[in-house]
Amino acid sequence: MQVKKLAVLCSLAAASYVSPALADITIGISLSATGPGASLGIPEKNVFALLPAQIGSEKVNFIVLDDATDPTMATKNARRLVSEDKVDVLIGSSTTPATAAMAEVANESATPQVTISPVSLPAERNKWVFRTPQQNSVMAAAVVGHMKQNGVKTLGFIGFSDAYGEDWLTSVTAKAEAAGIKLVATERYARADTSVSGQILKLVSARPDAILVAGSGSPAALPQTTLVERGYKGQVYQTHAVANQAFLKVAGKAADGVIIPVGPVVVVDQIADSHPSKAMGKSLVTKYEEKYGGGSFSSFAGHAFDAWRLIEQAVPVALKSAKPGTPEFRAALRDALEGNKEVIASHGVYNMNANDHFGLDERSHVLVKIDSGNYKLIK
Numbered sequence: 001m002q003v004k005k006l007a008v009l010c011s012l013a014a015a016s017y018v019s020p021a022l023a024d025i026t027i028g029i030s031l032s033a034t035g036p037g038a039s040l041g042i043p044e045k046n047v048f049a050l051l052p053a054q055i056g057s058e059k060v061n062f063i064v065l066d067d068a069t070d071p072t073m074a075t076k077n078a079r080r081l082v083s084e085d086k087v088d089v090l091i092g093s094s095t096t097p098a099t100a101a102m103a104e105v106a107n108e109s110a111t112p113q114v115t116i117s118p119v120s121l122p123a124e125r126n127k128w129v130f131r132t133p134q135q136n137s138v139m140a141a142a143v144v145g146h147m148k149q150n151g152v153k154t155l156g157f158i159g160f161s162d163a164y165g166e167d168w169l170t171s172v173t174a175k176a177e178a179a180g181i182k183l184v185a186t187e188r189y190a191r192a193d194t195s196v197s198g199q200i201l202k203l204v205s206a207r208p209d210a211i212l213v214a215g216s217g218s219p220a221a222l223p224q225t226t227l228v229e230r231g232y233k234g235q236v237y238q239t240h241a242v243a244n245q246a247f248l249k250v251a252g253k254a255a256d257g258v259i260i261p262v263g264p265v266v267v268v269d270q271i272a273d274s275h276p277s278k279a280m281g282k283s284l285v286t287k288y289e290e291k292y293g294g295g296s297f298s299s300f301a302g303h304a305f306d307a308w309r310l311i312e313q314a315v316p317v318a319l320k321s322a323k324p325g326t327p328e329f330r331a332a333l334r335d336a337l338e339g340n341k342e343v344i345a346s347h348g349v350y351n352m353n354a355n356d357h358f359g360l361d362e363r364s365h366v367l368v369k370i371d372s373g374n375y376k377l378i379k
C-alpha cells in the first residue's frame with residue numbers, strides 16, 4: 001500500500017516537501033484516516049489544521065500520514081518519519097494495535113511518542129511513550145462503580161479481539177471481582193466483522209445483569225444493534241472509544257440508554273464552570289465546529305489536541321538544553337514530557353512521572369447516558 005501524505009508541513013503553502021532548518025521543531029503524525037479506525041483518525045487529523053505553527057519563537061512543522069488502520073503501515077510511517085524526516089517527536093496512532101507498532105520504532109530510535117490511543121506497554125517499552133487518552137483501567141473503575149451502585153451482580157463482555165479489547169477485559173475483570181460482580185460470559189470479535197450474532201446469542205443466553213462492549217467508533221455499533229435485535233433488556237455499557245458521531249449514526253436508536261465514561265470535553269456545556277478543563281475544552285469545541293460544522297466534534301479530536309498541549313508545554317524546557325533536530329533534543333523532550341505537571345487540557349489535567357505516562361486523575365472522566373443521539377451527563 002502506498003503511503004498517502006494527508007498533509008505536509010503546515011508552515012508551507014505548497015504541497016512540496018522541504019527539509020526543515022535545524023531550529024525548526026518537526027512533529028511526525030501517523031493516524032488512521034482510512035480503514036476501520038477512520039472515525040477516530042479523521043477528527044484527530046482535523047485538529048492539526050487548527051494548531052499554531054509556533055511554540056514560542058520556534059517554528060513547528062507537522063507531517064501527517066495515513067496508516068489505514070494497519071499496524072504494518074503504522075510501522076512504515078514511523079520509520080519514515082524518524083529516519084527520513086528526522087522528526088523530534090511522534091504522535092499516533094488512532095487505534096491500539098497501530099499505536100503499539102509505532103511504539104516499537106519510538107523505542108528503537110529514541111524518539112518520544114505521544115499516543116492518542118490508550119495503549120498499555122511493558123515497562124521496558126514504556127520509556128519513550130506518553131498517552132493522552134484516559135487509561136482503560138481508570139475508565140473501567142468508573143463503569144464498575146456505576147454498576148455496583150445500581151445493583152449489578154453479573155456481567156457479560158464482548159470486545160475487540162486485539163490489544164484494546166484485551167486490555168479492557170483485563171481491567172474490568174479485576175475491577176468487577178473487587179466489586180463483587182461476577183463475569184459470566186466473555187466473547188470477542190474483530191474490528192472488520194460484519195456479524196456478531198453467534199457471540200451475542202451466547203451472551204444473552206447467560207442472562208447477565210449488564211453487558212460491556214469494548215470496541216471503538218462505528219465497529220462498536222455492531223454488538224450494540226445486535227443486542228437490541230436479540231431483545232436484551234439489561235444495562236449496556238460501552239467504552240470511551242465510542243464517543244463520536246460515527247458510533248451514534250450507525251447505532252441509531254439502539255444506542256439509547258447506553259452508559260459510557262467520557263472525558264469532560266465531550267459534555268463541556270454540562271460540566272461545572274469550576275472544572276479546570278471547562279474553558280479550554282469550550283474553546284476547542286467552538287474552533288473545531290466553526291471549521292468542520294456544528295456537532296462534528298468528537299472525543300478523539302480532544303485527544304489529538306491534548307497531545308499538542310503536552311508537547312507545547314515540554315518544548316520550552318527541552319530547548320534550554322538542546323536544539324531541535326538532534327538526539328540530545330529528543331532526549332531532553334522525553335524528559336520534559338515526563339516532567340509535565342498540572343498541564344490543563346481538554347480531557348483533564350496531566351501530571352506525568354516516571355511511573356505514570358498517562359498522567360490523568362479523577363478530573364479526566366464523567367459518566368454519560370445516550371439519549372436520542374445526545375450525551376446526558378449522569379450527576
